[in-house]
Amino acid sequence: MLYNHLSINEQGHLALAGVDTVEMAEKYGTPLYLLDEMQIRTKCWTYVQSMRKHFPVGSTALYAGKALCFKQMYPILKQLGMGADVVSTGEIHTALEAGFPASMLVFHGNAKTDDDLRYALDKRVGWIVVDNPEELERLNELAGEKRACQKIMLRLTPGIDPHTFEAVSTGKVDSKFGLVIETGQALEVTGRALEMKNVELMGFHCHVGSQIFDSKPFLDAAGVMLSFMAEAKQKYGYNAQVLNLGGGIGVRYVESDPEEIDIDKVLSELSNYITNQCWRMKIFSPAIFLEPGRSIVADAGVTMYTVQSVKQIPGYKDYVIVDGGMTDNPRYALYGAKYTAIVANKADRPADFPCTLAGRCCESGDVIGENIALTRPERGDKVAVLTTGAYNYSMASNYNRFGRPAVVMVCQGEDRLVVRRETLEDLTRCDV
Numbered sequence: 001m002l003y004n005h006l007s008i009n010e011q012g013h014l015a016l017a018g019v020d021t022v023e024m025a026e027k028y029g030t031p032l033y034l035l036d037e038m039q040i041r042t043k044c045w046t047y048v049q050s051m052r053k054h055f056p057v058g059s060t061a062l063y064a065g066k067a068l069c070f071k072q073m074y075p076i077l078k079q080l081g082m083g084a085d086v087v088s089t090g091e092i093h094t095a096l097e098a099g100f101p102a103s104m105l106v107f108h109g110n111a112k113t114d115d116d117l118r119y120a121l122d123k124r125v126g127w128i129v130v131d132n133p134e135e136l137e138r139l140n141e142l143a144g145e146k147r148a149c150q151k152i153m154l155r156l157t158p159g160i161d162p163h164t165f166e167a168v169s170t171g172k173v174d175s176k177f178g179l180v181i182e183t184g185q186a187l188e189v190t191g192r193a194l195e196m197k198n199v200e201l202m203g204f205h206c207h208v209g210s211q212i213f214d215s216k217p218f219l220d221a222a223g224v225m226l227s228f229m230a231e232a233k234q235k236y237g238y239n240a241q242v243l244n245l246g247g248g249i250g251v252r253y254v255e256s257d258p259e260e261i262d263i264d265k266v267l268s269e270l271s272n273y274i275t276n277q278c279w280r281m282k283i284f285s286p287a288i289f290l291e292p293g294r295s296i297v298a299d300a301g302v303t304m305y306t307v308q309s310v311k312q313i314p315g316y317k318d319y320v321i322v323d324g325g326m327t328d329n330p331r332y333a334l335y336g337a338k339y340t341a342i343v344a345n346k347a348d349r350p351a352d353f354p355c356t357l358a359g360r361c362c363e364s365g366d367v368i369g370e371n372i373a374l375t376r377p378e379r380g381d382k383v384a385v386l387t388t389g390a391y392n393y394s395m396a397s398n399y400n401r402f403g404r405p406a407v408v409m410v411c412q413g414e415d416r417l418v419v420r421r422e423t424l425e426d427l428t429r430c431d432v
């Protein structure tokens with residue numbers, strides 16, 4: 001099995017953290033997102049402990065809520081001493097409703113509106129990561145109107161290509177995110193921020209991309225960012241207190257993916273590299289922020305479906321068609337992401353039926369995976385798709401007016417509903 005919290009029980013059913021996934025599918029209906037709470041807590045704790053061990057005081061792990069966001073995530077983060085990265089007023093609202101402290105929120109976005117900025121200021125969000133010069137000017141004015149001084153960081157594009165999919169690579173020079181170092185824009189905007197009265201520049205942010213399986217892109221990014229900090233110090237006498245290196249640590253979706261990465265080892269390497277570079281460049285060693293999203297929640301998740309039809313087209317291909325699809329997992333349709341699937345109620349039988357796992361939406365591209373080997377299923381069987389904790393529920397839509405599935409957390413043999421399934425009434429709630 002891809003992960004060791006997955007197993008096959010005495011009934012031959014797939015179990016997640018010891019809980020029978022078929023029983024869960026029957027109890028809550030399908031499609032259904034299942035999450036192993038212990039797996040999430042363990043991942044959070046790995047980041048928190050490693051960061052305490054390797055980085056200076058003030059360093060913080062921020063969970064990137066865009067990977068998976070609902071109220072009950074936030075008490076877990078709060079309890080384990082993590083902050084959170086938020087990218088919309090919706091995510092801020094969710095965190096605050098769950099009792100998460102605003103001071104531990106870091107607000108991102110490359111197109112924050114005036115309303116977004118006012119909302120963040122009113123709610124006293126701890127940090128705003130400014131993406132562009134227009135946002136900086138406007139934030140300074142709005143903070144001035146409220147007689148506030150907002151802590152900010154500037155998002156920079158370090159020009160690093162982490163060799164992942166184009167769609168999830170964000171640190172290259174031609175990215176739509178952030179201020180470009182190479183053209184001098186970043187240094188100029190830094191100078192402007194330092195003159196302003198209603199923002200306090202705390203440091204710099206970058207995020208090179210996603211699905212990274214080794215330390216190199218992080219070391220490269222840290223190197224570029226530290227050189228930039230040395231330049232800012234030389235030009236303006238400014239010592240940045242914080243360096244935020246974003247998220248991006250990879251997870252395994254299929255057996256052919258690289259080995260799972262040892263987070264503690266990568267952070268230890270990063271810490272040594274940063275300490276040496278700071279010494280060499282004669283700058284203060286900054287506190288480090290990291291923003292893991294996928295690596296916290298992806299492998300905790302399993303999506304359950306019920307097979308509706310097995311369509312065989314002799315000489316062409318065979319489809320297994322389920323009661324979900326791109327509405328609950330758009331990642332194959334978006335960028336060809338690969339997944340591992342199992343017939344959960346026949347998990348002890350050989351997977352010798354190559355097929356395309358397709359959904360119920362009115363789009364030919366509504367596929368969860370191609371060339372997947374399953375045990376030959378029949379109508380009513382339960383299919384489990386693994387590693388769906390990140391960017392599945394958070395990307396779910398109501399296309400074709402399907403309601404979004406429920407989310408259930410399992411922990412120590414118990415299950416609890418954390419997001420209820422959307423009803424037909426929910427689907428017309430906003431219609432007038």
Ligand SMILES: *Cc1c(COP(=O)(O)O)cnc(C)c1O
Pocket residue numbers: 064066067085108207209210211246247248249291292293294295
């Ligand atoms: C997406 C994103 C993250 C999280 O990335 P993961 O690959 O899920 O770890 C963190 N920070 C920023 C700014 C992001 O855009």
